[in-house]
Amino acid sequence: MYVQEVRATSLDGRPGPLVIEDADRLAAFEARVAADEFIEPKDWMPEAYRKTLVRQISQHAHSEIVGMLPEGNWISRAPTLRRKAILLAKVQDEAGHGLYLYCAAETLGTSRDEMTQALLEGRAKYSTIFNYPTLTWADIAAIGWLVDGAAIMNQVPLQRASYGPYARAMVKVCKEESFHQRQGYEAMMALAAGTPEQKAMAQDALDRWWWPSLMMFGPPDDQSPNSEQSMRWRIKRESNDALRQKFVDMTVPQAELIGLSLSDADLKWNKEKGGYDFGTPDWDEFFAVVRGEGPVARERMKARRDAWESGAWVRAAAMAHADKRAARFAA
Ligand code: BYC
Numbered sequence: 509m510y511v512q513e514v515r516a517t518s519l520d521g522r523p524g525p526l527v528i529e530d531a532d533r534l535a536a537f538e539a540r541v542a543a544d545e546f547i548e549p550k551d552w553m554p555e556a557y558r559k560t561l562v563r564q565i566s567q568h569a570h571s572e573i574v575g576m577l578p579e580g581n582w583i584s585r586a587p588t589l590r591r592k593a594i595l596l597a598k599v600q601d602e603a604g605h606g607l608y609l610y611c612a613a614e615t616l617g618t619s620r621d622e623m624t625q626a627l628l629e630g631r632a633k634y635s636t637i638f639n640y641p642t643l644t645w646a647d648i649a650a651i652g653w654l655v656d657g658a659a660i661m662n663q664v665p666l667q668r669a670s671y672g673p674y675a676r677a678m679v680k681v682c683k684e685e686s687f688h689q690r691q692g693y694e695a696m697m698a699l700a701a702g703t704p705e706q707k708a709m710a711q712d713a714l715d716r717w718w719w720p721s722l723m724m725f726g727p728p729d730d731q732s733p734n735s736e737q738s739m740r741w742r743i744k745r746e747s748n749d750a751l752r753q754k755f756v757d758m759t760v761p762q763a764e765l766i767g768l769s770l771s772d773a774d775l776k777w778n779k780e781k782g783g784y785d786f787g788t789p790d791w792d793e794f795f796a797v798v799r800g801e802g803p804v805a806r807e808r809m810k811a812r813r814d815a816w817e818s819g820a821w822v823r824a825a826a827m828a829h830a831d832k833r834a835a836r837f838a839a
Pocket of ligand 1: 655
């Protein structure tokens with residue numbers, strides 16, 4: 509039997525213990541991935557693959573849950589009953605996405621408690637986009653249109669991720685995100701066709717959310733330490749830059765159609781490339797937000813911490829109830 513030493517990475521990015529992997533099993537695993545077979549929870553997998561998945565899926569789950577905060581903040585201030593009903597449904601969907609994703613991550617041997625602790629202690633990340641404030645109603649429209657639009661672009665390829673539970677969770681998530689994107693665009697369209705003040709509010713929201721939306725796809729490919737391995741394992745199917753380009757190409761005509769402009773002097777159609785050239789996001793800002801220095805990062809983490817602490821009695825009651833039922837069945 510051939511063996512191979514693999515240095516696993518811990519959840520917070522520190523080098524983990526040396527793991528001795530069986531080279532035959534590793535080769536069989538890589539062949540299955542290359543043949544586009546799904547890897548399932550009980551299948552053998554390299555430790556580094558498992559850790560990478562826990563990192564990405566848990567961060568994805570945290571993003572869904574933290575992402576409820578900026579929108580939830582506007583439920584009571586939605587301008588009409590129809591908009592309120594739509595926003596309520598959308599925020600509930602995000603909670604559902606978080607739950608499917610936590611469940612998918614749990615199939616890899618971690619627990620909800622461990623993942624939550626990693627978030628609350630700053631060892632696990634959530635999407636940079638949710639560290640920006642929602643100042644006006646138009647921000648809610650912009651989030652639906654741009655943030656959910658970027659999320660779909662990123663998540664459609666994840667439906668073919670090599671890990672079965674993650675890929676399958678993405679199928680339902682993508683269907684719902686598609687509705688989210690459309691309702692956001694429709695709300696933005698209504699504002700852009702409204703009074704001059706409403707149109708100015710829509711334009712202001714677009715100006716503030718455009719660049720952070722481009723940052724959602726992650727750092728440029730040449731500064732993305734995880735991409736190469738994740739692409740080889742077919743967790744990621746397309747690179748950060750490729751998805752960012754697709755998002756720009758999809759969104760520019762949508763902005764034009766409703767008479768809004770994108771705040772990018774370098775934006776122009778490139779005939780040879782068949783896509784738009786566009787400016788460079790402020791990557792220093794991106795890395796600062798990733799480090800936890802975003803404009804409302806403290807408020808977001810405080811809200812999560814408070815929710816976890818004030819929900820402790822609910823978790824304890826649910827566990828006590830489950831224990832009682834188990835004891836009754838065992839008797
Ligand atoms: N924000 O090597 P890279 C939603 C980190 S929620 C924060 O390219 P990777 C919604 C990255 O983690 C949908 N951190 O990493 C919800 C890595 O650090 P670590 C959210 C970021 O993983 C409610 C380092 O930078 N979607 O739609 O190969 C309401 C280097 O990056 C970000 C997902 O979570 C970022 N934007 O690729 C409305 C999608 N970008 O972990 C809407 C799933 C990078 O090594 N995730 N970093 O310490 C992914 O597809 C990938 O993880 C990423 C990054 C493309 C984001």
